[in-house]
Amino acid sequence: MEGEAGERGDVTFLRRHLGATIAVFLCAAGLPLVAPPAVAAATAVSQVSDIRAWTNEIYTRVAIDTRDEVSWQANTLRADPSHGLPPRIFIDIQGAGIRDEILHKPIEVRNGLLRQVRAGRFDSDTVRVVIDLERESTYRVFALPGPFRIIVDIDGEGEIPALPAPPPASLAIPPNAAHPAPVPMSRVRVMIDPGHGGKDSGAIGPTGLKEKDVVLAIGRKIREKLSRSGEFDVRMTRDEDVFIPLEERTAMSNKGRVELFVSIHINASRNRKAGGYTTYVLSRGASNREDLELAARENGVPVRKLQGVKFIIDDMFTGARKNESLRLAKTVNDAVVRHVSTRYPGTQSLGLKQAPFYVLVGARMTAVLVEASFISNAREEARLRDPSCLDGIADGVVEAIRYYGQNGILAHSDF
Ligand SMILES: [Zn+2]
Numbered sequence: 001m002e003g004e005a006g007e008r009g010d011v012t013f014l015r016r017h018l019g020a021t022i023a024v025f026l027c028a029a030g031l032p033l034v035a036p037p038a039v040a041a042a043t044a045v046s047q048v049s050d051i052r053a054w055t056n057e058i059y060t061r062v063a064i065d066t067r068d069e070v071s072w073q074a075n076t077l078r079a080d081p082s083h084g085l086p087p088r089i090f091i092d093i094q095g096a097g098i099r100d101e102i103l104h105k106p107i108e109v110r111n112g113l114l115r116q117v118r119a120g121r122f123d124s125d126t127v128r129v130v131i132d133l134e135r136e137s138t139y140r141v142f143a144l145p146g147p148f149r150i151i152v153d154i155d156g157e158g159e160i161p162a163l164p165a166p167p168p169a170s171l172a173i174p175p176n177a178a179h180p181a182p183v184p185m186s187r188v189r190v191m192i193d194p195g196h197g198g199k200d201s202g203a204i205g206p207t208g209l210k211e212k213d214v215v216l217a218i219g220r221k222i223r224e225k226l227s228r229s230g231e232f233d234v235r236m237t238r239d240e241d242v243f244i245p246l247e248e249r250t251a252m253s254n255k256g257r258v259e260l261f262v263s264i265h266i267n268a269s270r271n272r273k274a275g276g277y278t279t280y281v282l283s284r285g286a287s288n289r290e291d292l293e294l295a296a297r298e299n300g301v302p303v304r305k306l307q308g309v310k311f312i313i314d315d316m317f318t319g320a321r322k323n324e325s326l327r328l329a330k331t332v333n334d335a336v337v338r339h340v341s342t343r344y345p346g347t348q349s350l351g352l353k354q355a356p357f358y359v360l361v362g363a364r365m366t367a368v369l370v371e372a373s374f375i376s377n378a379r380e381e382a383r384l385r386d387p388s389c390l391d392g393i394a395d396g397v398v399e400a401i402r403y404y405g406q407n408g409i410l411a412h413s414d415f
Contacts, residue, residue: 046070048098048127050117051119051135057112058156061251061362064129067147070096074141086115089131089139091150098127113137113156144358146301151247155363187233188405190226191253193263194219194236198243203268203297205381207294212241214384215264218372221394226401229347246299246359254364260328260404261367262397263359265298266384268376275377276348279333280369281325282361283354284395294371295355306356326352328404332368337394343388370397
């Protein structure tokens, strides 16, 4: 169903240039740019409870938390030098209050892209969140449900500039690294993302094994194995049992200019016999009900809420790195199944698939999500308790990343 048009749900999507030629944009129901649509009726008085930002000099993500669904619209103002005002993006949120602490505490950044993020009461019924930019930029705004949050992604330039020189070796190598990198200048940045954590257990197996624990163990093994050669700068979105929102995982990766993002999950199904390994890339829709249910579960939302995501995942989100992501996903899945099969012959591959996973939305690098067997399947759950099975999964991911790196695909990275 990828590419399916017409089912535009409760999520609005705007993308504009602040430059002289306003604007490349999509908006709900084809309404004109001059009047961005109110996208969802507020059902109750809600509150802007937090504003979060991740930023470097070429990228910023701002998340505005309202918990309950709210009506909102985004717009821009060009710089007004006569009044000392920079270019601004502002989000008006109707029918909402705002926590006093946020009202009086702008987030100051001043890093060449973002000056600050501030919020105020525009009128009795509207909260306005203003993003003061240091320079005109391309941006996009979308909302994610459960809990409701409005996400603003800002690109410092239309084209992503080349990376600055890497830090000297003495800074790049952890003091206790067992195998320091011989040539740290060329280390590839990889983000390993163990799913779930903290209050979010993920799926739970018939004997109580928790997805969040298994994927953390796998993630640590991947980091350990991948770090050995010194070719890779391996990071993790979490290295302990903590909850990290999905949009933050993507933001951490973009901010860190990571070149490869691998999210690790374990599948589950109402069909207790379902088993096997799949690796996913981002797409607007899913090819079947099971994949849609899986994405909804991983996103922490009901299936019906996923309708809106078709709208926010456009070609800009999936296109740039899509081919590389597809290639990496296939390589990962093949290698994982091969490695696990040496211990457990007959391990099943369900192949490469596509589905709308929030954690992949807005990722600016090659990005895949592994569903490493089914925790709901008693036999596979038992294997997931076996460290050698987890080693096999990690070995497969590591082999795929190394293969992917060695075959020059990374040379074409946007970063
Ligand atoms: Zn999961």
